[in-house]
Amino acid sequence: MTTTQQPKEQVLIRYGGVAAAKREREQLLASMMNPEGKPEALEGVVVLDASYANFAGIIAASFFAEFGAEVIKIEPPEGDPARKMTPFGVTVDGVGIPFLMEARNKRYFTLDLRTQEGRKDLVKLAKKADIIIETFPAGQMDSWGIGYRQLSQLNPRLIYIAITPYGQYGKRAEEFARMPDSDITAQAASGLAAIVGDPESSTEPYNWPTRTGTWMAWYMSGTQAAMGGALALLFRELSGEGQMIDIATADSYANLAQYPVIAGNTWRKARPRLGRYDFSMCPYGIFKTKDGFVAIAAGRDNDFRALLKILNLFKREVEEEFKTISDRITDNLPRIDQLTEILESATTKHTSDELVTKTINYSLKTVRSKLSGGGIPFVMKVESPSTAMKNLHWYVRKSFQQVDDPKLGKFVLPVNFAKMSETPPRVKWVSYEIGKDNDYIRQKYLSE
Amino acid sequence: MEDYFRFTQTLFDPSRAKDKPEPLKGIRVLDFTHFIYGPTCTGILARYGADVIKIEEPGSGDMLRLGAWWGKYWKHTNPLSHSLHHNKYFVTINLKKPEGKELVYKLAEKADVAVENLAAGTAEAWGVGYTQLREVRPDIIYLSCSTYGQYGPLRFFPGWDLLAQAAAGTITITGYPGTDKYYKLPDYLGDFYPGTLGALVVLFALYYRKKTGKGQYIDLAQVETLTRLLPHFTYFSITGQDWERTGNVDPSMAPAFIHKTRDSKFVAIAAGTDEQFKALCTAMGQNNLATKYPTELERLKPENAQELNRIAQEWVSQKDAAEIVNLAKQHGFPAAEVVDDYQITHEEWRQERASVETFYDEMYHEFILPGPQAILSKSPSKVKWLCRPVGYHNRYILKGWLGLSDEELQELEKKKVIGYWDDRPGAKPPIYYDIDTDPLFNYRGNGGGTA
Numbered sequence: 001m002t003t004t005q006q007p008k009e010q011v012l013i014r015y016g017g018v019a020a021a022k023r024e025r026e027q028l029l030a031s032m033m034n035p036e037g038k039p040e041a042l043e044g045v046v047v048l049d050a051s052y053a054n055f056a057g058i059i060a061a062s063f064f065a066e067f068g069a070e071v072i073k074i075e076p077p078e079g080d081p082a083r084k085m086t087p088f089g090v091t092v093d094g095v096g097i098p099f100l101m102e103a104r105n106k107r108y109f110t111l112d113l114r115t116q117e118g119r120k121d122l123v124k125l126a127k128k129a130d131i132i133i134e135t136f137p138a139g140q141m142d143s144w145g146i147g148y149r150q151l152s153q154l155n156p157r158l159i160y161i162a163i164t165p166y167g168q169y170g171k172r173a174e175e176f177a178r179m180p181d182s183d184i185t186a187q188a189a190s191g192l193a194a195i196v197g198d199p200e201s202s203t204e205p206y207n208w209p210t211r212t213g214t215w216m217a218w219y220m221s222g223t224q225a226a227m228g229g230a231l232a233l234l235f236r237e238l239s240g241e242g243q244m245i246d247i248a249t250a251d252s253y254a255n256l257a258q259y260p261v262i263a264g265n266t267w268r269k270a271r272p273r274l275g276r277y278d279f280s281m282c283p284y285g286i287f288k289t290k291d292g293f294v295a296i297a298a299g300r301d302n303d304f305r306a307l308l309k310i311l312n313l314f315k316r317e318v319e320e321e322f323k324t325i326s327d328r329i330t331d332n333l334p335r336i337d338q339l340t341e342i343l344e345s346a347t348t349k350h351t352s353d354e355l356v357t358k359t360i361n362y363s364l365k366t367v368r369s370k371l372s373g374g375g376i377p378f379v380m381k382v383e384s385p386s387t388a389m390k391n392l393h394w395y396v397r398k399s400f401q402q403v404d405d406p407k408l409g410k411f412v413l414p415v416n417f418a419k420m421s422e423t424p425p426r427v428k429w430v431s432y433e434i435g436k437d438n439d440y441i442r443q444k445y446l447s448e
Numbered sequence: 449m450e451d452y453f454r455f456t457q458t459l460f461d462p463s464r465a466k467d468k469p470e471p472l473k474g475i476r477v478l479d480f481t482h483f484i485y486g487p488t489c490t491g492i493l494a495r496y497g498a499d500v501i502k503i504e505e506p507g508s509g510d511m512l513r514l515g516a517w518w519g520k521y522w523k524h525t526n527p528l529s530h531s532l533h534h535n536k537y538f539v540t541i542n543l544k545k546p547e548g549k550e551l552v553y554k555l556a557e558k559a560d561v562a563v564e565n566l567a568a569g570t571a572e573a574w575g576v577g578y579t580q581l582r583e584v585r586p587d588i589i590y591l592s593c594s595t596y597g598q599y600g601p602l603r604f605f606p607g608w609d610l611l612a613q614a615a616a617g618t619i620t621i622t623g624y625p626g627t628d629k630y631y632k633l634p635d636y637l638g639d640f641y642p643g644t645l646g647a648l649v650v651l652f653a654l655y656y657r658k659k660t661g662k663g664q665y666i667d668l669a670q671v672e673t674l675t676r677l678l679p680h681f682t683y684f685s686i687t688g689q690d691w692e693r694t695g696n697v698d699p700s701m702a703p704a705f706i707h708k709t710r711d712s713k714f715v716a717i718a719a720g721t722d723e724q725f726k727a728l729c730t731a732m733g734q735n736n737l738a739t740k741y742p743t744e745l746e747r748l749k750p751e752n753a754q755e756l757n758r759i760a761q762e763w764v765s766q767k768d769a770a771e772i773v774n775l776a777k778q779h780g781f782p783a784a785e786v787v788d789d790y791q792i793t794h795e796e797w798r799q800e801r802a803s804v805e806t807f808y809d810e811m812y813h814e815f816i817l818p819g820p821q822a823i824l825s826k827s828p829s830k831v832k833w834l835c836r837p838v839g840y841h842n843r844y845i846l847k848g849w850l851g852l853s854d855e856e857l858q859e860l861e862k863k864k865v866i867g868y869w870d871d872r873p874g875a876k877p878p879i880y881y882d883i884d885t886d887p888l889f890n891y892r893g894n895g896g897g898t899a
Binding site: 168169256270378385421 | 461471472473496522598617628634645646647653654676680681685690693699708715716777791801803825
């Protein structure tokens, strides 16, 4: 496996310098360009990923792996069914795209938890592990004799993360214990789907609740599970004790994005779906251009005025009609449609790049001028994933890594989402074969 | 052995959570953030026990305070500020004054973490960047949150949620194929999610510091955290094609979709494994399908997936939502009704579980908050107080932590280095509240606070 060619440090200094900053900062940023050879934050932490047919567990394990933990994926001899969950059935060497995407820095160990021997081996591993992740029905591991109750007796420092649709305790958890998890049901049950989609007045099925185009609920739950694990690691430093962490995927969106509960509480009703519009701000959304779409955010009044000037729409009838924030509240959709139509009549005359350049030039003038009212509308070209990754910026930041695998060929992974000066995350290897590290694991952890 | 759910009920019992220890006890955070992205990060740290000092400009404070959506304030506050800013200390410092910077450096001596989400390089230019704070606190962990990161050609490009989504490609993945219907990730998820990941990275850095004593600088770019959510790049690099939008259908499982039921509700169902598919077939009374499409990859072939989704959608449209969920529970496949804001807030089981928390606050009284991101058995999260007016904790922190005297405080007030709220909704106390008798706001102790 080789990675893409590294950009020179010179490039970075050119792009990292800030007029007001000292050379010290430039050096710091230059030193952060390359993660290789630096220590890792979670060095020495051993994570068992016993998740089954559930990407929330796999994703949580990925976060630990990217930051340096030894992550051991435990799966039955036929493999985790998650390997086959892949868009349109596209696989490479029998493995699905999402699984490949999360197959970073992991070890693969075959262990059949349905058998007695499998469970015995798991106990042995758990005695030496710091964290275990599982996604079986609530109480399943316990009934096998390898739940938190039993494992914490054998290893009181163990951190046990359980991910299920409705959690580990309470009437709901018990009633729905046997219901398996999936991303789309978690999107529905956590309040995400309800606010994506066209408004009531549009046509079916566009005005139905809509799923987001990536496994948002699983990614959020996975992040939350990793967060629970990290908090428990810190608490273990204080107390010497492990603990159990309960992640319900039906909580994921509501607890991460906060708005559903805040609105449900203070409005005492559900918010409607608004299609391409936003609740708090207008204009705040995507607009057609000559060659695609741009995202425009110009919510404040001075931003809005500036946008009108840029689009050559600064006419009395438009400006007066939509002058203040309260003239642009998205509760009156026909009005907002009218405004959008006016704006699009101008945006469609330009290409996306032209609009971005025009706005930037305008904003540069405004920030230097005391007279123009300070409006800074934000305009950005709407990229599809295939065009987004081509920007030079991501090349300089090494945000995408090209992997060249003898069996899988070349493919790209989004990596290094945080740049850290001491312990940067990194992808050291990508591997995916079932049981690939059986010998290594047996020798390292099960030899006594 | 004791019944499993009785055991877990005792283990996690929400009514006992307030007596349990906090995982981040003693961690001190200097918070230079505003709006949603940065505050989400520090808010998570505060909820799990860190002392977060939110440094605001005197007068208006964080701009988020002032703009409640659709002008709907709650007791003169933006209701979102309570879920973003609970448990934080609200201190105003004018960073443009040299005395203001001095105060920050004194606070930084006692801080473990600092977080900012200003434009790249701004914190440095204001004198409160990493290279400056590490002079007074060499092992500080400093997180800079920005849209494009601190280096690279686009580093000065302005941006927030929507713009980051546009640049990362998350806007083009949701919606219906062959139409202009694109939907962004809702509710500023492009701020909330990166903020959450920022907290995760800080926790990892804190763990490393516990082990080695070393702090560090973290450069978090919103766009990069959003690209981490997309297998679409890998898909494109392998197939050479963009992953087309699929509306309400999940193309990675078959069947998997959201559909309208007979009683005009919406239900999501999915069959991600062979067992789940068999269970669904049994529930639909179509066991022949299970033999016809025995494997996941067979079912995922586009023509088969289309057929299976069609059959299952028809079945869903002839049943009531409750019926489908019951069948799913009985047979063992994933199914869930689409729930909206109101249901989430008021469903009994969420309150019971404390996924949604009703909190009684001294100043704002009863308020319902979203639950914590993760529920921990031994060191759970706690809500201690809601958002407070601008400058509310000035005296408590500056006297208690830094040991300043009343005269020194008055001097700073006179020089406009510190200050209190403007008379406007979002910044000021609620109208019914008697701030003059508030013991924390009028903190009388000296040097004896939490320092």
